[in-house]
Amino acid sequence: MALVSRRSTRSESTSITKEEHAGGTSWTKLFFRWLVTLEGDQDINNGKGYMSIPNVSNYIFFFGGRLRTVKGAKPLWLGVLFIIVCPMVLFSVFETHKLWHTQKGYKVLVIFFYYFWAIMLISFIRTATSDPGVLPRNIHLGQLQNNYQTPQEYYNLITLPTHSSVLEDITIKYCQSCRIWRPPRTSHCSTCNVCVMVHDHHCVWVNNCVGKRNYRFFLIFLLSAIFSSVFLLTNCAIHIARESDGPRNYPVALLLLIYAGLTIWYPAILFTYHIFMAGTQQTTREFLKGIGSKKNPVFHRVVKEQNIYDRGSFLKNLGHLMLEPRGPSFVSARKLHENGDWRFMNLSPAHSFEKI
Known part of the structure; x- marks a missing residue:
């Protein structure tokens, strides 16, 4: 069994600056993503949690991860x-x-x-x-x-x-x-x-x-x-x-x-x-x-x-x-995480051992 350790987070100001300029994302797009985050972006697996959590869940986030709800439900x-x-x-x-x-x-x-x-x-x-x-x-x-x-x-x-x-x-x-x-x-x-x-x-x-x-x-x-x-x-x-x-x-x-x-x-x-x-x-x-x-x-x-x-x-x-x-929020929508954090990655579907 391999244990994937949690990545350490960077300072907020440095991370946001790198994300905005390195990712080439406009301020307008970042604002609307902060306002309502409907879908995650597998190509931008860094920044704050609300940008990445939708990759691995059915959550929708509002106001930079301050509010959430579930998509697809009545x-x-x-x-x-x-x-x-x-x-x-x-x-x-x-x-x-x-x-x-x-x-x-x-x-x-x-x-x-x-x-x-x-x-x-x-x-x-x-x-x-x-x-x-x-x-x-x-x-x-x-x-x-x-x-x-x-x-x-x-x-x-x-x-x-x-x-x-x-x-x-x-x-x-x-x-x-x-x-x-x-x-x-x-x-x-x-x-x-x-x-x-x-x-x-x-x-x-x-x-x-x-x-x-x-x-x-x-x-x-x-x-x-x-x-x-x-x-x-x-x-x-x-x-x-x-x-x-x-x-x-x-x-x-x-x-x-x-x-x-x-x-x-x-x-x-x-x-x-x-x-x-x-x-x-x-x-x-x-x-x-x-x-x-x-x-x-x-x-x-x-x-x-x-x-x-x-x-x-x-x-x-x-x-x-x-x-x-x-208790703490183990998957915080407002905390920063580094690029490639496995907690926010969609891995290939699990294979059944009996079918191998």
């Missing part, structure tokens, strides 16, 4: 963004002024709505556009002299001993797509075409994976969505109840009341499910594997499985999830 996240923004706009235009200038002390309810709405929007953006814990490619390569052929031993599962009496060993597997031995709890996402640490699932509603580095943002998004719906419902119900001429004369308040009553259920169910998952130190993938089903896990009763990651109590598991460091 844009359901745009619908979610519309559902988030539209009620706030309607509430601001038709309801805020009336509630704010009452003599009943309803201002605090308006403030709470905007507070939780802002948290919901920020956490949604961070969940949808941040690095979920992507691991670098081409770290563990075998038989370099034979067209990167996969040796027979790479098809085996490797078991590592543990200190726990609950779980005798941990199994790790080689990823044929990313050419790495995956750490425990890491899985390959076929939609993003990357391996993600502590991979829970790929969420179609945010068009991103939910993993080690953005799981807490996902939970905050669900919780703040619940509270913003509660305060939206409360504000509109108070407005309608205070008027003596009936709700028909206030169609927007009635519409927002119905909206809040309907939309609160889905994030509430998801949040409850994921809280139980986090409290028992299970990911969705591990849970589905344990129950032997590929159906929607929300409709299955959450059963606590004994595992080495369990810290002994529900609250300790939740606290560990919310308070532990996110």
Whole structure:
């Protein structure tokens, strides 16, 4: 087994200057590539990560790697963004002024709505556009002299001993797509075409994976969505109840009341499910594997499985999830890398040992 070491990075100013002049790329092209990076360029395998990561993944980057999404997927996240923004706009235009200038002390309810709405929007953006814990490619390569052929031993599962009496060993597997031995709890996402640490699932509603580095943002998004719906419902119900001429004369308040009553259920169910998952130190993938089903896990009763990651109590598991460091981004979209860095190269397809 050959281990490909990570290349050291150069200083930012020197690298950008060399890339611009040596590559002969115009400032206009560089600006638009910084604005939106749809495809990588195999001929320019240097510079910042957002220029090269699309070569080996399905990511699209915006604003120099600050935001990301997945290409080729259904844009359901745009619908979610519309559902988030539209009620706030309607509430601001038709309801805020009336509630704010009452003599009943309803201002605090308006403030709470905007507070939780802002948290919901920020956490949604961070969940949808941040690095979920992507691991670098081409770290563990075998038989370099034979067209990167996969040796027979790479098809085996490797078991590592543990200190726990609950779980005798941990199994790790080689990823044929990313050419790495995956750490425990890491899985390959076929939609993003990357391996993600502590991979829970790929969420179609945010068009991103939910993993080690953005799981807490996902939970905050669900919780703040619940509270913003509660305060939206409360504000509109108070407005309608205070008027003596009936709700028909206030169609927007009635519409927002119905909206809040309907939309609160889905994030509430998801949040409850994921809280139980986090409290028992299970990911969705591990849970589905344990129950032997590929159906929607929300409709299955959450059963606590004994595992080495369990810290002994529900609250300790939740606290560990919310308070532990996110960890570094191993494939940073904003850091520089040298030309020929194998982490950003598309190697020839893996060969099956059995077909040789």
